[in-house]
Each structure stands twice: as structure tokens, then as C-alpha cells.
Amino acid sequence: MTIFEPAGELAARVVFLHGGGLVAGNRYDGVDTLLRHAGTLGLEVWSVEYPLAPQSTLGEMARVALATIRAARDRRPLLLAGQSAGGAVAATAALRSRGSASTADGLMLICPMLARADELSARQFADDPSWSARSNETAWSAALGPDDAPPAESPDLTGLPAVYLDSGSAELFRSAILSFADRACRAGVATELHVWSGAFHASDCVDESAALSSQSHDARRDWIERWLRDEL
Numbered sequence: 649m650t651i652f653e654p655a656g657e658l659a660a661r662v663v664f665l666h667g668g669g670l671v672a673g674n675r676y677d678g679v680d681t682l683l684r685h686a687g688t689l690g691l692e693v694w695s696v697e698y699p700l701a702p703q704s705t706l707g708e709m710a711r712v713a714l715a716t717i718r719a720a721r722d723r724r725p726l727l728l729a730g731q732s733a734g735g736a737v738a739a740t741a742a743l744r745s746r747g748s749a750s751t752a753d754g755l756m757l758i759c760p761m762l763a764r765a766d767e768l769s770a771r772q773f774a775d776d777p778s779w780s781a782r783s784n785e786t787a788w789s790a791a792l793g794p795d796d797a798p799p800a801e802s803p804d805l806t807g808l809p810a811v812y813l814d815s816g817s818a819e820l821f822r823s824a825i826l827s828f829a830d831r832a833c834r835a836g837v838a839t840e841l842h843v844w845s846g847a848f849h850a851s852d853c854v855d856e857s858a859a860l861s862s863q864s865h866d867a868r869r870d871w872i873e874r875w876l877r878d879e880l
């Protein structure tokens with residue numbers, strides 16, 4: 649794990665989980681999605697090196713995230729954030745910790761990997777060279793232990809903290825993200841969803857100068873600011 653400290657006053661801690669399809673990646677991948685806001689918002693970002701499949705299961709990944717939350721917890725607000733596969737781990741940890749001392753105060757899911765089901769967008773972008781339907785199926789098969797299931801298969805989302813989700817309109821995960829957001833709303837969770845027209849998976853990290861990338865960065869910062877003010 650690496651801890652990035654803000655230069656000024658500390659307002660909140662963030663536990664960040666990287667992407668990589670549950671089978672790859674490290675704690676530096678995608679962490680800039682949070683670090684770009686850390687200085688102005690006073691965020692201390694704890695970026696986690698969680699274990700990967702097939703050596704480890706989704707449940708084991710979530711347990712590492714929960715242990716990190718317990719270590720990071722103090723009087724300050726705590727945000728659990730994950731990008732892509734990190735969103736799967738973050739959502740799983742949040743679902744498993746409801747009502748416990750390991751519950752985060754907010755949940756930020758950035759283009760998260762939530763489902764293995766054959767959703768509409770998974771069929772539309774089945775051959776996406778960046779992450780195909782076959783890659784998705786292979787990764788979930790490698791990561792799911794006998795007691796595990798993707799977050800989207802949870803029968804009840806009640807009790808989650810306030811959640812932010814985003815997606816590109818042109819990505820494999822879009823339908824599952826939209827469905828998860830709708831179910832969270834129905835469960836009474838304070839939910840914010842952004843779908844960026846024309847964006848592909850994690851495109852804001854691929855081309856940070858694009859107009860949609862700037863808008864997505866601004867939307868995340870705005871949500872965190874309102875979360876810090878308890879306005880969600």
C-alpha cells in the first residue's frame with residue numbers, strides 16, 4: 649500500500665482500489681483519478697495492493713480492502729473508491745460490511761466491473777479489444793470462490809453508503825452500471841450516476857485532455873465536495 653498525503657489540512661481519507669480485470673494491475677494504476685483532487689479537497693489517499701486472481705478470490709480481495717478501511721478509520725470521513733475491477737472489489741467490500749465498523753462513509757465506483765451477466769452492452773461491445781466479453785467471463789471465472797458473486801448479483805443493496813457511479817456510453821460495463829445505480833436508488837441509497845456519451849472504458853485516463861475527460865474529473869470532484877459537506 650502507498651499513502652499519498654495532502655500538503656494542507658486533512659479533510660478525509662480515501663481507500664482506493666485499482667483496476668486490472670481482477671487479474672492484473674498495481675496500486676499506482678488509475679490512482680490519479682483521486683490524486684488530482686487530493687490537494688484542493690484535503691484528501692489522504694491510501695492506494696491498496698490487493699491480491700489478484702487466480703491465486704486469490706474476490707472475497708479475499710474484499711477482506712484486504714476491509715482491513716485497510718479499519719486501519720484508515722478515524723474521526724474523519726472515509727471514502728471507499730475503486731476503478732474498473734477495483735470497483736468490483738470496493739462494491740463487494742461495501743456490501744459485506746454494511747452495519748459494521750468497516751463500513752465506509754461513501755462509495756465511488758469509477759466505470760466499475762460489476763457483473764458477469766450477458767447484459768445489452770456486453771453484447772454490443774463483446775469484441776472490444778480493450779476488454780471483451782470473453783475477457784470478462786474469464787476474469788470472473790478466475791476470481792469467484794465458492795461463496796463469491798459479482799456485486800450486481802447481490803439481491804439487496806439496502807444499507808450502502810452514498811454512492812457515485814460513472815460509465816462511458818460505449819463500454820462493456822455500461823448496462824450493469826446503469827442497472828446497479830437503479831437498484832441502489834430503489835433501495836433508498838443516495839445515488840449519483842453519470843454516463844458520458846461517446847466515452848469508452850476508462851477513456852478519461854487514456855486521454856486526459858479530452859472535453860469528456862475534463863467533465864468527468866469535474867463531476868467526481870463536485871460529488872466529493874458535496875459528500876464532504878454532507879449534502880448528498
